[in-house]
Amino acid sequence: MKNIFRFSDSRKVASLTAFSVIGVYAIFVLIIWLVFQQPIGFLFFGLGVGIWVAVYFITLLFVDKFIFSKIRVIYKTIHSQKAPKGIDPKQTIDAHSIEDVQREVTEWSNERKAEIENLKDIEKYRREYIGNISHELKTPVFNIQGYILTLLDGGLEDPTINRTYLAKAEKSINRLIAIIEDLETINLLESNELKLNLNRFNLVDVAREAVESLEMKAKKRDCEVLINYNLERPIYVLADRQRILQVVTNLIDNAIKYGKKTGGHIKISFFDMDENILVEITDDGPGIAQNDIPHLFERFYRVDKGRSRGMGGTGLGLAIVKHIIEAHHQTVNVRSTLGVGTTFGFTLKKA
Template identity: 45%
Template sequence: MQKLKKTYKFALKTAFFATLLLALLLNLFLVLIQAWTWLVFPLVLVFGVLFFFILQYRVERFIYRRVKRIYDDLTLLESASLTNQPITTDMATLTKQIDKYAKDKKLEIETLKVREEYRKEFLGNVSHELKTPLFTVQGYILTLLDGALEDKRIRRRYLNRANKGVERLIYIVKDLDMITKLEAGDLSLNKEAFDIVEVVKNVFDLLEMKAARKKITLTCDRDYPEPILVYADKERIEQVITNLVVNSIKYGREKGTTEISIENLVKNKVIVRVTDNGEGIAEDHLSRIFERFFRVDKSGSRKEGGSGLGLSIVKHIIEAHKEHIYIESELDVGSEFSFSLEKAK
């Protein structure tokens, strides 16, 4: 049997005691007047039923007004999960709704706090990355204006250094612009079928000199005599592989190795792995490694140059292809970045 609402129980009990009291009073009255005693029971029944409905109505209205005030207060907080529901006077249902609302709000507040911390850190990193080349350029220009402009040798050297600072600024701004477009979905992908092996070879040729300065060997895990055709944006995927290889060189050990392998993942997918035996990344940094401007080594990595946006761009390009990128790393052992691509049909 379905349980009665608590308000009904309250009204029923109250009506019972009130009816009992009324019956006693009515009996006493009729005994006193000694007339029409046979009407006692019908009158008591009528009074009891009437009193029950009146009391129930009053109690529900009493609770409804107070519960509605709670809903109105929550409406001010724009709680769509509550304001879109009908108002209930059942305390158990209301308690569940309020508990759910409180948990949702707590999660929302914690998320906002995390985002606020990320925003502060991001703005601090942006200002630092832009400040360094800006001050460098300003310093050289001020030196030239203070009198060094007359010396042709110094003038050319300082202008070249100032130009490098401007190039770094342009590099950072271009990377930021690309990430913004990728996040907004404004950067269109020109997908085509191409040989991923050829792209890897092109990247190795491009970065051969950079790797040689640290005596790092760029190699594939095996020979790939046959082309492996994938369907993606060739220019963007080449950028992905370039950024990953540059990153492996930057944090690689002297006389180390950067190895790329291409494997069949499933029927219509391949996975590209970029593995190095460099510094590796601590486990507590892995969850943030693709954030913009995030650096494991705040001081040392800046000496290596770069915009601090390479891995973030990599992640966004791969996700724009609706694919996935993964990282496995162990401190002082090395890192492996891998991403999936669709095979060309």
């Protein structure tokens, strides 16, 4: 961009051209004086000044016209993207614009480079996302196919395996349905098509309901889930009760699945934050590495891929949690220490 003419450059070109012509004119006058030995009068001097002025302004006109014709297309492109609708880009092209064209074109170029990098990131994310969806859907579909083929090959008449294989097929179907429903929920949240039903309710009751729904799963792993709060003291918040129940259930479920294999302890705590209430779900599991924490809320991201799929999760739970909390214009966070445990927290507005 260093070679772009500024407005002052056109005056320099005009001056150099005019002086060049005057130089030729002076040589011509000198030759006349040497050959004819005639004195150089005022007429020759005045004519020289006139020629200089004429050449200067004619050159200036043509140089400016040349510059305008070369940069007009670029400048119109820049201002058509910057200016609001209804503004004629031609009106913005003046002497001051010419002075600033290098800066504006550089800014425009940097913006386009940033957009290209952003598009590359989006394309990379799209490929990874499609690959993850394909993998997540392929596993239950292939399982269902295998169970059905086994039954069709004679297993249906074998009472020792027919009900077992049908139950496994049903489990894979339920997993497939869960993935599809979670994907639909995320898409609705991201497109703002999922309307929140905001109501005043007791957050402690929601926590108790979530714990009761996961009681059997916790018992299977000998896991204790404790609400670290006086259950008789209500905490009223303004939010979508069903969605917040989904958030709390998901976070407790994750703590059960990825905490200690047996004998774990999960604690649900509430903290008064002036206008908001902070809810924290803490486990004493193996913890999460710091390099994994920034990716936890990404779709299909798994810290331990093999173990996570074996647990039956869809890989979308934390992404849904993040979208639901952000839809309430609140925040969700996580902190973890390897060998100590993990804490997920989110805020809600008091009612």
